[in-house]
Amino acid sequence: MRLISFILISLSALAILASPSTSGICDGDGRALYGGLLASGTGPAPAEGEALSSPQIGARDDGKTPLGCVLSDEGGSMGIDGSMDEEGSEPVLDSHSLRRMMDITGISALHARNITGRGLTIALLDSQFYCDPETAGKLNADIVTLYDDESYGKDEVHGIACAELISSIAPGVKIYLVDVGITEEGVARAVERLLELEERIDIVSCSSDFPFGGFDGEDAVCQDVEKMTSNGTLWINAAGNEALCHWSGEFKDPDGNGYLNFSPEDESINLTLERGKEVSIWLSWKDDWEAAALDYDLRLDHPGRGRSVSDNPQRGYMGQKPVETIRLVAPRGGTYQIKIRSYDGADHPGRLHLFTTCDLDEHQVQNTSIGILGCCRNVxxxxxxxxxxxxxxxxxxxxxTEDGRQKPDLMAPDNVTTSSYATEGFVGTSAAAPFVAGCAALVLELFKDDPDLDVRRVLLESATDLGPPGPDEICGWGLVNLSNLEVNI
Incomplete structure (x- = not known):
């Protein structure tokens, strides 16, 4: 259910998103992660060994010990009500956990002052907007749909779950629901449609992204982001759920056999799959996006016998992109091996990025695992x-980012209770992004008379620091927290 979509080339050719029926970014266990613009996973399932036409990337909450940032270093962890649990224990998800988090982060106090985001607009760029009557009753905000196809299945609720969170945090806002599909072109069309509105969009909340590109703020989709933010719109994007299913590094081949060495002794990354498991793998590198000249091949060796290969030519001709992708349903269970080959044997400069829809067994690189939208400037x-x-x-x-900018900027809660996901927690950074979007709307209303208001700066500087003092590459400036705002009560 982790849902932040990873928008892919066709992400379809690559995509990242989540819903109970779709796979999440790293695990494919039904938890969407990278919000997806990742594909929604609708349609019949492919036969075993058949390539997938619209893979999703998602993530899981598997109980592994989180790394890096915690709110308290006094031993144990802080409960959602602010109390300390004994070390080693884990609080049970409370059905009112979102309300308690709203109390902790100052949102409820602002509601008590009638600060609800009134008069402001949020464009929710996502997909899967199925809404049943019970969920509709929880959408307090004014909702406007900007999509043509309303034939969502009952399990396609990723986008509407994001709308629920915004409606709870900023019930006074007007929300535009914009279905961006699973491609970068979908994002571009959504931006053009929003710019054609007579009404100004104050905030964009996007829980989608793509796992291939330059990751340096120079990808083409960042130009669409710039069109929105140059007019003063604040763009908030999910970071993604790929920390455990990502590798990046330079091409090193000490023995000269053409295959990348992930370590001095290892030319492959192990990936354990169950029979029938859907998996997608993307490899991309820094090159001319329209006429790539560096040529790499991506290979997946099956256990026992067989292999899958992506060997698109990159010879500097127009239309040749620096991307290789493999998608299939595992024909048998066991350990698969990912390999990267340099086709022409040249000493290629620059870093490569590899993302999968399943956690890697080894050689994980958690840093630089944010998608291309999350790496855009002004996001x-x-x-x-x-x-x-x-x-x-x-x-x-x-x-x-690849150009050295600090990311992420903020942290916000996931594993929250929503009507759309019933008793399951809405997990993934797809849930965290709309939480911050709602907070941004409250800040905009609270300081509406300040002509010099910088909403981004207010959100960052009022956050509660997590982990080591100061901003970092794991938790950014910390947990969004409006109770830290200096305002006249």
């Missing part, structure tokens, strides 16, 4: 902490 990128433990989720993607 507030949001990672996830577990609302029940207030510890960073192990799958939450980390920075920095």
């Amino acid at each position: 507030v990128t949001v990672g996830a902490i577990n609302i029940s433990t207030l510890e960073i989720q192990p799958y939450s993607s980390r920075g920095p």
